[in-house]
Amino acid sequence: EADIYQTPRYLVIGTGKKITLECSQTMGHDKMYWYQQDPGMELHLIHYSYGVNSTEKGDLSSESTVSRIRTEHFPLTLESARPSHTSQYLCASSDRTSTAGELFFGEGSRLTVL
Amino acid sequence: KNQVEQSPQSLIILEGKNCTLQCNYTVSPFSNLRWYKQDTGRGPVSLTIMTFSENTKSNGRYTATLDADTKQSSLHITASQLSDSASYICVVSDRGSTLGRLYFGRGTQLTVWP
Secondary structure: OOOEEEEOOEEEEOOOOOEEEEEEEOOOOOEEEEEEEOOOOOOEEEEEEEEOOEEEEOOOOOOOEEOOOEOOEOOEEEOOOOHHHOEEEEEEEEOOOOOOOOOEEOOOEEEEEO | OOOEEEEOOEEEEEOOOOEEEEEEEOOOOOOEEEEEEEOOOOOOEEEEEEEOOOOEEEEOOEEEEEEOOOOEEEEEEOOOOHHHOEEEEEEEEOOOOOOOOEEEOOOEEEEEEO
16 A cells, blocks of 8 residues: 555635645655546646655646655645636655656545635 | 547446456557556556566456557456446556656546446
C-alpha cells in the first residue's frame, strides 16, 4: 500500500474562497505530481516537482499554485476558487531510479465550488 | 499526436466470467505501458508495468499483453469478482524527456454483477 496521503478527501466551498489541498508522502520520493481528473476523462497533469524548491506547470493550464519546501510535502493552493475548479485532484509521487518510475497515487481530494 | 485510446468505454460482465480490455496508443518514442485500477472515489493503483521487450505480464488474475509493433495492449481479467468493478486506465510513457511524460487513456469502466 502506498504511503501517500491527501487531505481533505472532500471539500465543498463557496466561490472566492482560498483553499489548500495537502499532499504528503513518507517514501522519500523526489518527484511529486498533481493531476486533475473529471468524470469519464483522462488524468491531466497540472503541476510537478523534481525536488525541494523545484516546481513546474504541467500540460493543463491551472490557476492553482504549488510549493515544495520539504521533500515529503507538496501542497496545492487556489487563491480564489470558482465553480470551474470543481474536480477531483490526485497527488502522486515516484522515485528517481528510472526515467519514468512507478507512480503512487493518493486517494484524491474531491473539490466542489458552489 | 500522442494518444492513448481505450475500448470499450464501459463493460458489464457476470461474476466468474473473463473479460479483455483494449488499449491502442500512438505514443512515440515508447518507454513503457502501465495498467492502473481505479476504484470509484479512490486513487489509481498500479497493476502492471511493461517495457518494450515484455510481451506478457501477470499480476494474480490480471494478465497484460503488449504488442509494440502494432502499438496495442490488452488487459485480461480471469474469473472476475465483484471487487473487480472499477475503472481500468492504460498509461503510456515516452522517452522524450527526463520526466518520461505519461499519456493517460480515459479508462474502461468495468462492472461485475453477481
